[in-house]
Amino acid sequence: MLIRILLCCFLLPHALHAAVIRMGPSALLQTVADKAQPGDTILVAAGLYPQHDIIIRKPLTIIGENYPVFDGGKQYQVFIVTAENVRIQGITVQHTGRSSLVDMAGIRLQNVSGAVIQNCRFLETTYAVYIQHSRHCTVTGNQIKASATDELQSGNGIHAWKSDSLLIKGNTIAGHRDGIYFEFVTGSSILHNVSYNNIRYGLHFMFSHHDTYSHNTFRNNGAGVAVMYTKDVTMTANTFYHNWGDASYGILLKDISDSRITGNRFSKNTIGIFMEGSSRIHISRNEFSSNGWAMRVQASCEANVIEQNNFVDNSFDVATNGTMMLNTFRGNYWDKYEGYDLNRDGTGDVPYHPVSVYSILSERIPATMILYRSFLTNIMDQAEKVMPSIIPDQLRDDAPKTKKWKL
């Protein structure tokens, strides 16, 4: 009780101070926002608001009732937030312009901290949420949808640049260039988002250290997910589904180091994980199923540990481009493993070579792919299994599991 009274004492002055302002489609939000006191709440009634370049310069809370529609008329930006602790909730933003000079955004957060964008809808925006040079911002529960057709003419769903401590959670993003784009963003979390049907990447990550992304679903994106030039990224419990095409990946890891990839599901991707120039990544307890290539580990990768994963129904398990292999594979389950386990400890007694001879040949000379699934290549793979000579001998799992891991 005492605590409650104390709480009331602290909160009451605030509550008394903050006014609630109601407005309808006839009013201009810019005028209302300029007149409001810091900390006020503006309730926006449902309706169509053909207003644009609304600059929020004070810490206000803007709440839409039944998703009022702010329309940029396909020419302008809609919201620009330049104040701290602004909260925008429950509105629809649509039809921003597109320009080669300015990245036109539905809501732009510019040099702010503590902004919250929650449960909004973004329709046909070039950039839905554009975060630049901001800290401690939250973007949650938004529905973001566009129908971009090519990379040059479109923008990203959630675009963050040079920011810190962001939380991107529970958003649904479709039809943009990149679903979520991070560049120079540190210490942030991307959780429980669904990113699909984007033209390029579901998630695009550059120079963004110490970030976490987990429980996201990325499916049907043009090229899957790309994580580049970054260290200390944690990727857990994400689903990468059906990123299928000539140059599609579940995840593309380029120059990533000291990271962790755990408990993810890679299913029906052309390449589950593509690794290039990456080091000290711990890849464990993931499920790779029905991919073209489960993993493609280039020879430029080193000191990565790949353990306790399930490899099931992939056309090729692992491909590589050289004979050098400085990574460790151990204790994985491979459905193509044909060894035996005499002492029945669940670990196979002969090592498994996940690279098939045909995958090496097709890596060296792509034209041999024309013989894919021919009787000859099957025979070659079998012969190589009996007497390995072409496949890289260092790339092997010395302790393959004979039973699937329960993940």
Add this chain to the structure above:
Amino acid sequence: MLTVSKYVFLDLLKNRSILVYSIVLAVLSFTLLGLSGGSAKGLLSLLNITLLFVPVITTLFATIYFFNSLEFIELLLSQPVKRTGILLSEYAGMALSLAAAFILGVGLPLLIMVPVAASFMLVLTGVLLTFIFTSVALLIFVLSKDKTRGIGAAIIVSLFFTLLFDGLMMAFIFTFSDYPIDRALVGIMSFNPVDLARVLMLLQLDVAVLMGYSGALFKEFLGSATGSIYSVACMICWAVAPLLLAIRVFRKKDL
């Protein structure tokens, strides 16, 4: 001519080999499709079976059958019928019954378990392969002097198309890997109906993207309507050309 075809057809049914062939195919299809839950993977395994079994069994069986019915053919020739007619009806009876066996053995399980466009393609390629290798068998029959040599030739020819040709193609790719050979490969492939069938079928499935850059080139050509028509036309040529050649030889052959 129809009467002769009918007799061949009935004789083959009595023979029971066709029935066994059909049942084996059906069992294989049901097991493979059942194991993989009737997905694209099942279709792929079935494709492998088709590409291996159909050429080998068709060529061998048809050659042996033609040699066994040599006396019947000689008897017919003593009647006032044309040589061409007899040979064509022998061919028709044989090809149709093998094709029927294939449709029953593979087509029926596919229709029940995976009724998609790709399955239809698989049945079509199987039937085309049956027609092609029956006509190759007929050519072997009219060219060889006796049954032993005929069967030997049949084994060599079927192995050539299923295995040896790919080996030669692989050697070609290795030798000329520094040159842009993608287009040449499409040309070379036209000389092997089994490869044509395989690529035609693969391009129907989404594993086609695994073929990467060079696959894109194949897809651009073979995946397009023109390409599909081209490969089917090539395969039809493969069925017609040996048949015509066989008729030509048979007309002048001293029996």
